[in-house]
Amino acid sequence: LDIARREKEKGFAAETAEVLRRWQDPASLAAVQGTPVNCLVVSWAAGLPADASQQQALKPLIDKGREAGLGFVGLIEGEANQPAALAAAQSAGLSAVAMEGNPPGGAGVPVIPWSKSAQARSAATSPILGISDGLWPGLPQAAAATGGPTNLPWVDSNGAVLLIARALAPDKTVWVGFDPPQQQAALAAEAYVLAVADPASHGARWVISLDDALRADLSAKKQPAADTWKKLIDTAAFFEQHRQARTYQPSGLLAVMSNFAGPDWDAGEEAINLLPRIRQPFRVIARSRAAGASFTGLQAIYYVDQEPPDAGLRKKLVAFANGGGTLFTPSKWPNPEGKPAPAEPYLLFSMRAVGKGRLAVCKEDRPDAYDTVADIQNIMSHRNDLLRLYNAPSANFLYETSAQGGQGVIHLLNYSRRPGSDGPLFYVKEPHKSARLVSPEIASPAELKWAPQEAGGAELSLPRLSVYGAIELEK
C-alpha cells in the first residue's frame, strides 16, 4: 500500500520501492527483537475491492510478528469502506486499527482515533489517542539561522499538542505520528533521538518512522545505519526505564485553560507553544475538566476561550482571583469583576483589583500571541520564577511534579541536536534534597551540585548535551 501511494509522488525511485518491499519481509522483524518496540503500525488498505491483494501481502509479516508477541495496528487513511476494512483487519488478526473520524458501531476490532491535533478528542473508548499531524522536531530548516522576537531561535516541537492531548484525555496514552524529512542521505542519529525524546518527554509515544535512506541502509546491514537504529532504540528504552515520570504532571505558577477546540484552538495552542520559549513553566487545564481541577499552587490562570465560562466555572475563577491569584481573560469578559487598577499603558491587558488578586482583561480581540504570553509573564513578575534556564537557546524545558509534589523532573530538550558552547544552567528557586541528571547521553546518572545564590535559590550546572537530559529532583 505504501508503495502504491508513494509511486504517485514525484521522484519516487524504483530502489525505494524495493526497500519498502523488503521492509515487509518477515525477516525484517529481527530489527525489533529484544527492543521496547512491542507494536507495529502497518498501512491498512481502505477496504476497497482493489485492496485485497495489499492486505494479503502483509499476511506473512503479521503472522510471524504475532508469533513473536508483537501487536499490529492497521492505519487506515483516506476514503475507506470502513466495514470492509475493519472486517479484513479482524480476520487478519490485527490488534486494532487507527482511523480518522467516527468508527462504525460494533467494529469487531478496537479502533484508535487517529486525528489531526486540533480535532483530537477523548470521547472514543480507545485507551489510545492518536495524533496524526505531528511535527518532525528540530530547528525549522528555513528559519534555522533566525530568531523570533525573543531572539531565541524558533523550534519545531510537538510539546504543545501533546500537553493539550494529555489535558483533554488524561487517562489515555497519546501516540503521535510524523515522518522524517526525505533527503538523499540518512538523517543523523541525533535527529531520531530527538524524534523519540520530544514526544516521550511530553508523556507520549512516537510511531517510529524511518527515512528511506536509513531503511535502505538497514536492509543492506550497513553499520552506520545499525548504529543509528541502536541509538533510537536505546532512547526508547531509556524512556521505558524512566516511565515513572509519565505519572507526573506539568507544574508551574501559571495554568492555561481552554477547550482547545474550534476558534479557540489557535490561541490556546500557540500560547502553549510559546511559553517554553519564554521559559515560563505552566500547567494545562482542559475547560471541560476545570470544575474538578485544583488551582492550588497557581499564581495565575490564563482563560483563553472567546466564549465566557459558565456561571459555575466563572465563580470558581473569580474566587481564585479573590484569593490572591491573577486571572487573565480575553476581551470578551462581560461585566468584569472588581475595580480598575493602574497598569502600564502598553500592556495588552487592563487590570482590575479583585479581592486580594487581580483580573486582567485583554484590550484587543485578536492579540498577538507572543505579546500576550510576554505580558502575562511580565504581570506575573520574574520575582516568583520557579525555574530559569540559561545557556540553551535552542532548548525547551518541561517541569513536572509527582502528585504529592515530593518528586519532580525537568526535561531538557535541545532542538539544535548539538551541544552548545556552554552547558545548560538552571536556576531553581525552591530548595531540594537532591538533583540527579539522567540522560541517554551519559553512562550513569550523575548527582548535580547545588550552587546557592546570594539572593536566594540555587543553580544547577549541566554538562553539554546534544539532545536530551532530565534532572530528577527530590524534596
Place this chain on the structure above:
Amino acid sequence: MKQDLTRRELLAGAGVLLVRPAWSRAAAAPTARVAVARCKTYGPELVPAMEKMFDQLGGLGGLVKGKTVAVKINLIGVRWQRLGNALMEDTFWTNPQVIGATVRLLGKAGARRIRVVEGPWSTTESLQEVMYSMNWKPQDILSAASNVEFENTNYLGTGKKYSRFMVPGGGLIYPGYDLNHSYEDCDVFVSLAKMKEHAATGITLSMKNVYGTTPITIYGQDAGVDEPSLRPHGGRGGVFHFANRLPSKSAPQQKDMSLPKDAGFRLPRIIAELNSARPVHLAIIDGVKTATGCETNYGSPSRPQAAVNPGVLIAGTNCVATDAVAMSVMGFNPMADRGTPPFATSDSMLRLAEDLGVGVRDLSRNEVVGTPIKEVVFDYTAVREKLLAAQKKV
C-alpha cells in the same frame, strides 16, 4: 568638578559648535580629567573607591545638586545567554553593586531625582523585572537614594512623545535621533558602562553604552514603518549595523543612502553622533569584573571569551577622554584607528567623536588622576592570545 550647567545651557553650547567646520570642532573639543581606581571586588571597598574617584574629579555636588540625573546602565543582549556559569553582572552587564553605589553617591551629592535607564533586549518589561529575572534585588538600587526611578527606554515608556536630539554640525549618517523622554528630562546624563571588547566596534565603554539609548520601537528590526511601534521587538542590527531597513519615518532619516553598509563604518559614526547629540556629563566604567572577547556571548573560535577580574574603575567628565583612559587600561592605544587593534575592522569611535568636538582622546592633553594607568593595565590582547593558544592545544 567645574561643570554646573543646566541641560539647556549645555545644548545651547552645542549649538555654537554647529557652525564650525569639523577640523575646528576637533581642535575645540574639550579636554577633561579622568580618575582611575583599583578595586578588586564589588564588596566594601567599592563605595570608598568610587567616592574617592568622584572627589578626584572635583566632587559630584557641583554637577548634580538639585538636578535630575539619568544613569544609563548596560544590560546588553539576551539575558538567558551567560558566559558559562559566570553571572551577567560579572561579565557583560553593569554590576548592580556599582549601580547602587553610583545612585547612593549621586543622592549623597544632592541629586533631586535619579532615573536609572536602559533599553534591555526586545522587551517592554520594566528594568525591575529584568533585574528580578537575573536574581538581582532592584529594591537595593531604588532605596540607595531618594527619588530613584527606573525606566525601560526601548519604547515610549512613561512619556507622551519621543524627544528629538539633533547632531551638532548635521551628523555623519543621521542628522538626529528620537529617544525616550528620559534623555531629555535629565539635567545630568551619566553613562555607567562595562569595560569590554566589541565584535563590531572593537571596544564598548561609556560612549558605546549610549548606543543603547535608541528605542527599538523606532530603530529595531520590527519598528513601525511610518510611526514608532508600540512595543519593542528585535534588535538594532537591521537599521544601524547593516542599513537593510530604515528607522520609522517619523524619526530623522539617513542623510545619504549610498554610504557603506558595513557595521565597522556605520556604528562608530552613529555612536559618535549620539554622544554629540546627547552629551554625557559623567562617564563611569565598571572594570572590576568583566569579559574579554565580545560585548556579550557572541564568542567564536577567533574571538574566544573569558570572564576576567581586571579590578579597576574609571570615571571622568568627558566620555571620549574616559574611554581613552579605559583603552589604555585594556592595553590598547587610544590613538589607534582602523586596522589597528582594537579597531581591526572598524573606524575609531573616539576619533570620530573627537572630530565632532565631543572630547579628546590624546591622554597627554587630558588629566589622569588616581591610580596610575600602568598599575592597573589589564592586557586584553594577551588574554586573547592565551585563549587562542589554549584552543590550539585542544
